[in-house]
Each structure stands twice: as C-alpha cells, then as structure tokens.
Amino acid sequence: MSAVKIGSAPARAMSRLRPNALWLAAPGLLFLAVFFVWPVAQLLGLSAVDPDSGALSASSYQRIAATDVYLRVLGITFRIAGWTALWSLLVAYPLAYWLARLPDMFRGRMLLFVMVPFWTSYLVKTFAWMLILGRTGVINSLLTGAGVADQPLSLINNQFGVMVGMVHAMVPLAVMTMLPVMTGIDRRLVQAAQTLGAAPVRAFWLVYFKLSLPGVAAAGLLVFISSLGFFIVPAFLGGRQETMLAQLIITQVQELLNWSFAGALSAMMLAAALVSCVVYDRVFGLSTIAGGAAQVGTGRIRDLGLAILSVVAGAAAKLADVVRAVLGKTICARLLPGFCWLVIAFLVLPTLLVIPIAFTSSQFLQFPPPGYGLSWFETYFSSPLWIQATIRSFIVAFVTALAATAIGGFTALALANSRTRWGGLIFAFFLAPMIVPRIVIAVGLFYLFARMGLIATDVGLVIGHTVLAIPFTLVTIAAVLKTYDQRLDQAAATLGANRVRTLTGITIPLVKGGLVAAFLFAFITSFDELTIAIFVSGGIKTTLPKQMWDDMILQLNPTLAAVSVVVLVIVTAMLLVAERFRSSPSSRS
Amino acid sequence: MTATEPKAAKLIVEGLCKRYGATTALQPSSLSVAEGEFLTLLGPSGSGKTTLLQLICGLVDASEGRVVIDGRDQSSTPVHQRDIGLVFQHYALFPHLTVAENIAFPLKMRGQPGAEIAKRVSGALDMVHLGHLAGRFPRELSGGQQQRVALARCFVYQPSIILMDEPLGALDKKLREHMQIEIKRLHRESGATIVYVTHDQEEALAMSDRICLMNHAKIEQLGTPREIYERPRTAFAADFIGISNIFRGRWDGNGSLDTAHGRFALPQGARCETKDAALVIRPENLRIGAQDGNMVSGRVSEIVYAGSETRVIAALQDGSQLVLRLGPDDAVPAIDEAIVAGWPRDKAVLVA
Secondary structure (H helix, E strand, O other): OOOOOOOOHHHHHHHHHHHHHHHHHHHHHHHHHHHHHHHHHHHHHHHOEOOOOOOEOOHHHHHHHHOHHHHHHHHHHHHHHHHHHHHHHHHHHHHHHHHHHOOHHHHHHHHHHHHHHHHOOHHHHHHHHHHHHOOOOHHHHHHHHOOOOOOOOOOOOOHHHHHHHHHHHHHHHHHHHHHHHHHOOOHHHHHHHHHOOOOHHHHHHHHHHHHHHHHHHHHHHHHHHHHHOOOHHHHHHOOHHHOOHHHHHHHHHHOOOOHHHHHHHHHHHHHHHHHHHHHHHHHOOHHHOOOOOOOOOOHHHHHHHHHHHHHHHHHHHHHHHHHHHHHOHHHHHHHHHHHHHHHHHHHHHHHHOHHHHHOEOOOOOOOOOOOEOOHHHHHHHHOHHHHHHHHHHHHHHHHHHHHHHHHHHHHHHHHHHOOOOOHHHHHHHHHHHHHOOHHHHHHHHHHHHHHHOOOOOHHHHHHHHHHHHHHHHHHHHHHHHHHOOHHHHHHHHHOOOOHHHHHHHHHHHHHHHHHHHHHHHHHHHHHOOOHHHHHHOOOOOOOHHHHHHHHHHHOOOHHHHHHHHHHHHHHHHHHHHHHHHHHOOOOOO | OOOOOOOOEEEEEEEEEEEEOOEEEEEEEEEEEEOOOEEEEEOOOOOOHHHHHHHHHOOOOOOEEEEEEOOEEOOOOOHHHOOEEEEOOOOOOOOOOOHHHHHHHHHHHOOOOHHHHHHHHHHHHHHOOOHHHOOOOHHHOOHHHHHHHHHHHHHOOOOOEEEEEOOOOOOOHHHHHHHHHHHHHHHHHHOOEEEEEEOOHHHHHHHOOEEEEEEOOEEEEEEOHHHHHHOOOOHHHHHHOOOOEEEEEEEOOOOEEEEOOEEEEOOOOOOOOOOEEEEEEOHHHOEEEOEOOEOEEEEEEEEEEOOOOEEEEEEEOOOOEEEEEEOOOOOOOOOOOEEEEEOOHHHOEEEO
16 A cells, blocks of 8 residues: 555555455455356356267257156155255244343353254264164164054154155255344334234234245255255165255266266256245345344235235134134243254254164164263274374365355455445355255365365365355354444544454454354364265275265164264264354453 | 323322232332323332332233233233333334334234224324335344434334333434424324333433432432422432432431531521431532522632533632532633632422
C-alpha cells in the first residue's frame, strides 16, 4: 500500500480495502477450481468420449440406456434416497423441535447426542448394525434365546436393513440442518397466535410449522443428495435388490477400469443431485441452507399452500383434542420428550454396542460376549498394517485440518469484510463439495491424480480430504465471524493498528474458539473419510477407514470392533473439545 | 383525566402471584380495571410488570390467585379462549402472512364468514391509516407501520381487554410520541379497556387514566398520574416518576423532619408510618432563596438550558445534588455561584 498524503486518506483507504478483502477468498477459489471443479468437469466430459478411440461419443450413455439394469439401479437409488429422506424428516422433526425449545445451556448438552452420531464414522455405524441385525446378531440372539422366534429373522441384506442403516446415518444431518431454522423462529409468534384465538396445536401448524418449512426442505434436500451417493450402508446391509448407483461406479472403476462408463454413471448421479437442488431453489431458495431468509412465494401457489396448511392445522387440532381426551393431559405432555428420548436411544445405543463386543474373549462376534478380555486390542496394536493405517490417518487428518482451516478462515474473512453481491454465490460455491456426491468427486480426483502421479500418496489424500472439509470449516468460522463485532476492528484501526496487527491482535484471538472447532471438524472429516480413500490410497498405503472397509468386505472379526472403539473414542474426544471451544468463542485458554 | 363515574369492573386480579422455585416473579397482587379504562403497569425491569401481564393473558400459569374478566373466573382458561388481545413488544407479526392476512388471523380463528372478515379487516386498516399497504409483508414495513398493524390486529376482533407489552419500546423518540397519541386516539374511539406495560414514566404519565407503579415484584402505588406525581407514597415512587429532590431524615412525630441539611418544616398534617422518613420536593417547587423557613445551601455545578425551562444543578455540602427548575423569566445563577434554595412547606411531600 502506498502512502497517501492528501486529506481524504481514510476514505480512499477504505474504498480500496473493501474490494481487496475479497482477494482473501482467492486461494480457496483456486484450490476448489483445480481440485473440485476441474476433475468433476473432466469426468463428465469423459463420459461423452469413446474409451478406445478418444472421439466424441455417446456410447457410454447408449450402454446405460441399452439394458434396463442401470436404469433399474438408478430407480432403486432414487427410491432408497427418497424413503430415507422421508423417514429421516419424520424422525428428526420432533427431535429438532424439542431441542429448539430447550434452554440454550441445556440444548448445547443435549445436542451432543446428535453431534456424536453425526460425526461417527459411517463404517462404525454400519458395522454396529451388522452386529445388531445380522443372522447371529444381537436381536436374533435375544429373540431365539428367549424362544420368541424359532428361526432367525432376516433383518439384513434386504430393504429393511438398508432403511434402518440409512435413516440412522441421516437423522443427525436432518436434525442439524433443521435446528438453526427452528431456533431462529420467534416463539412469541406462536404465543401471539394463541392470544389471537388459535388453539395451541393449530397455532403450531399455522405459524411454527410454516416458518420451519425452509429448514425441513433443506434437510430433506441434503439427506436426499447424501443418500444418492451412499454405498457403505447398501453394500453391507442391503441385498442385490438394494444395489445403489455408487456401488456400480466403484465396481466400474476398481474392477473393470472402465473410466468413461464410470463417468457416465457419475454424470447421471450429479444430474440427479443438481435437479434436486434446482427444484429446491425454485421452491424455497438456496439461501435458506446458509441461514438466509426464505423467499415468500406469490400468487396461486402461495394461496394453495396456505389453504392446505389451514386444513391440516384444523384437522390436527381436532385430532389433538381427541388424543388429549383419550390419553389425558399429563401423558400428552410427555409424548414429545418420550419420543425424542427414543430417537436419541436409536441414534446412540447401536454404536455403543460395539464397545462390549470389542472386549470379548471369544473368537467370534457373539452377543452377549462369553467373557471379556483385551485380546482384540492386542491384535490391533500389534498389527503393523492397522497401526500404519492409523498413523497415516492421523497425519493426513492433521495436515488436512490445517489446510482446510486456513482456506475456510480466509474465505470467511473475505466474505465477512466485503459487501459484494457475489458473496452469496461464493459462499454457495464453497459449500458445493457438500452437495456434489462424494463418489463423483472421488472418481474425478482419481482420474486427475492418476495423471499427476498422486495416487497412493499422502498428498493426494490431503488434497481430496481438504476439498471435502472446506465447507465445514467455512460454515463454522463464518458463524463465529457473524457474531463478531466488526466495530472492534474499526476501533483497533482508529487506535493505530494496521490490518495485520488488527488481525493477529484482535480478530484471531477473539474468534480462536471457532478456529479450533473448525480445525477439529476438518480433522474428523478426514479421519473418518472413506470414499476418496478407496480410490486414492492404494496398496499398503491405506488409511484407517480404508483398512476397515477392506476387512469388512473380507470378513467380520472382533478386531473391527476394537478399531471401531478406538475411532469412536478419538472422534468423540475431538468433538467434545471442539464443542467446548465453539460454545465459548471468547474464552481464553 | 379522572375516572369520575363508577364503571363496571372489566378485569379483577385477586392475590395473583408467580414463583419460579425460590424466586418470586410477582408477590400476591390485586387490582381492578374499570370498563374503558387505560391502566399502565409502570416499573423498572424486573419489577414484575410483564409477569403480571402474562398472568392476566394466560401465557404463564399463576402460582396462586384469580383472574376475573367480565365477572367470569378465567384463571384456568387457556390463552386462546380468554378473549384478550396482546400487543407484543416486538409486534410478533407473522412474517409469512401479508398485512391483511395478519389482521384477518384472529377473525379466521373465530370462524367468521369471509365477507365479514374482509369488511372488518379493511375497517381496521383504515383505522390505522394503512389501507394502501394491505398486500405487503411485515418486513417490507417500517417499525412504526409494523406497530400499527399489530394494533389493528388486536383491535379488529374487539377483545374484552387489550394488553400491551411495551409496544413502543423499539421505536425512536419522535415516532414513539406520535404513536402514543395514536394509541390514545384508538382507545378513545374504540372505548377498549387497555392494560399497558412500560418502563418509561413520561409515557405512563402522558397516556394513563391510572398508573400501577411496580417495584420488587409487587405493586408500589396505584393511582391517577396526578396522584402519583404529586402525592408519591414512597421515596421510590417519588424518585421513579419525574425528578425529585429527596432528603432522608428523622420525623419528630409532629411538623418537622431532621436531616443532614437542617430541620425542615413539613406540610400541614403530614403523617408517616415510620420515624425514618424522607421529604420529596419537585424541582419546579424549588426557588432561589428561603421559603417558609425551609432552605438548603449549595454551589451551582451545572446549568442545563432546555428552552421552556432552565435546570440548575447544585452540589450540596455533603456532595449530594439538588435540582431546580427555573422558568424563562427567573434569574439564572452562574456556575460556581453559592446559592440558597427553598420551597413552600405545602409543596413538599413526606414519604416513608
């Protein structure tokens, strides 16, 4: 910056600084352009190229259309994702509503029951359900043991198993997406409706439910899109009838090495995700995901919506009267907390079940364990394969967390300090790795890395994981900066601090809690990550989740339970620390 | 304005009380509001005024006591069946409904026919001069306009009682004064019974038929604005409403009070429950020079010119402040000038 001598220096400096702040987002934009947009675009391009001749060709798509296998899988994928979204919303809405009503202090504590399952590795969760639902699993052992059932029930490798696993995996995401919208609803509006003559149930539907709809839609969208790209749950809990698109893509790349066909399938999945987003945007506006105000529809659609709502509200009010008359007031008041504790039990208990099994003395995964011992932890700690995978995961996660926090932090700072109208768009772009199915990013990166020689390298893993972790760090830091009083920076400036001194002396110390939380979230994201690891870590250079995946495909063994416990302990510990830092942003250590 | 004719009691509150565990939000309180009356609950934050309001409308369940509206005990009636109107501090307009739909909401809840609703909504909109904004959404309106919508939404269904919880708290001074007049007009035109909550004593004085002054979760004094201003019963009442010079001292049981500033002659027949008492003198009753033998001396520390009056602040010997209000024709002393101020003995009030 050159020195300005004339009187209007502050004004000029301001006008030059404001657009400059946006440059802080440049490293992140560049990074995502190279390692997210480019590989995904290339993958889509690849789908339109003949694998042998390299010429432009629709052969891959013709192959998709030629047999009904792929369309059927696409149908299955949509069906499972749709049902998962519906069930997740039905289960998550009451829980989110209940959490939103709790006092702030208490809610923070209860939220851990959602946060821990949210960040728990899908592999661990799925492994737990295999132990519970399997033919010799917990439920069947209990049922046959008690003589309730003669034959083991088939709870796994069918649609039931997939739905249980998927809903269990997705409810935390749905709750976390709906909760900010719900806590943002002014509860006095419901009171106002009541003073104006609406019975409590009617007031809830006419006001609260209507205002929570953007959150519901955002949750539905995120769950649906995440479910579209899922492969862990259907691979282990589903049967042939529940094969999903992502599983086909993995097979095409890993076993058949058919790039262009994998590209075509990825294009299909991406298109499905994008269409969902567009539909959502038309109805609700994408800004609601970022916590913005919902658009209010106009005209006939809005009138129709309000009319439907008022019919629903009237019916619900009548139903509530009947229910209250039958069950009595006290029981009715306990229905919601009762249901919510059931949901929390559903979210938390299955994963906890892994713990006793990890300490089993048996050679097999039986429940209850015949005796307890540490033999499987010994197996884990004495196995060079597992230990190397663990160390690699730690290193990769650490570097990923540093990179993602830096990029996310600078971007959040850029967005907070500039009033550009592109702000929303840039924010949405940085969130895109969360919307685009991971499998699409993973396949795209694999292709890119193959040509850059980054396959089976830690650098490749770090890059891939950083792409996935950036949305989490950006959202976390942006949330802290939002509550940060910008006037403190201005005060520092008037007191003589330059931009750098202000940043290091005022801003960073005050948002430290958010930075630590972002770092830990990025760490967990990488530590738990499987999709990119499947493609990018090759041979003996594997990560912990990849090693678990390989073992689970090969054969279930109690070592997996021991590893699950280790992962569970690490992730939970990090999460508790992250929450501690996040809940007290201005705390001093 | 005084309520001369006895009117039917619209609202009776009997021994109403609210406790949260060990803390008491409202000690047992009783009051009665006449039909068409404008009663203000006035007090500092935490004085229990909002709790009392919420107990009356049923948003909070009472620990003890009764709420009687129109002669019927409504203590256990749920909020939506109490037929009260509540204007919220931050308006609580439904953001997803237009102005007209917001105002129509209570009528729809009461199952009124569409034509009737349309008629009354447009009537209510005209009443608050917002007919041209019927199709707007609340966030497209200014604070003052939102406030009027909230008022219209409340007046439109003619509830038995209208409760207002610091409705002007979020507006700037100019707009607040304008809306005070507006609310007075609506009150006069509709004949509604209004219970109004505020912590702004000027607002309370300007608007109310009667003021219910609250402090420490109980009713401190209940009376017309003039009664409370001129005859405060406690030092708190004197201090909270208007500006007061308060001299604490010991009452001799007869006609004088011994204070650190000397012995003051009390008004004729002044009585107090305790020997520890205080004498309250309003700034406008103080004059330069001794009066009726009452005088204090001090040194002028500040002079505030406010157009129609000039406020003189003097430091007394013990460091406390004395405030005098001088008219435009009075001679104004200079800063640092030593002055003697006095008051006619009947213009002071003896309080506990």
